[in-house]
Amino acid sequence: xxxxxxxxxxxxxxNEFFLQEAEGTLLxxxxxxxxxxxxxxxxxxxxxxxxxxxKSCGCFLPVKVKDPFxxxxxxxxxxxxxxxxxxxxxxxxxxxxxxxPKWKKLLN
Numbered sequence: 001x002x003x004x005x006x007x008x009x010x011x012x013x014x015n016e017f018f019l020q021e022a023e024g025t026l027l028x029x030x031x032x033x034x035x036x037x038x039x040x041x042x043x044x045x046x047x048x049x050x051x052x053x054x055k056s057c058g059c060f061l062p063v064k065v066k067d068p069f070x071x072x073x074x075x076x077x078x079x080x081x082x083x084x085x086x087x088x089x090x091x092x093x094x095x096x097x098x099x100x101p102k103w104k105k106l107l108n
Contacts (some may be wrong), residue, residue, distance in 0.1 A: 037072075
């Protein structure tokens with residue numbers, strides 16, 4: 001792939017990401033990871049139980065703990081994108097190639 005094609009590929013890849021999510025594909029951390037993250041949040045002094053939020057960053061925790069790229073602002077837990085690298089990325093790439101086969105040739 002040349003430097004002129006890269007921006008178009010990135011745009012189409014991100015578009016595929018959002019299309020997949022709109023269609024109901026869950027691109028998130030595992031259930032175990034979510035539980036581990038939440039347990040650390042619930043023990044933290046920055047946890048706002050009434051609003052289920054982090055006082056430090058203001059995030060709604062039931063959503064934030066699902067994000068594979070999210071980090072705790074207090075460094076209690078970090079991005080966990082193993083599933084992304086081992087599964088989700090390839091699934092998105094294959095869906096993109098299915099929609100536009102030209103990318104298969106350019107990526108090889």
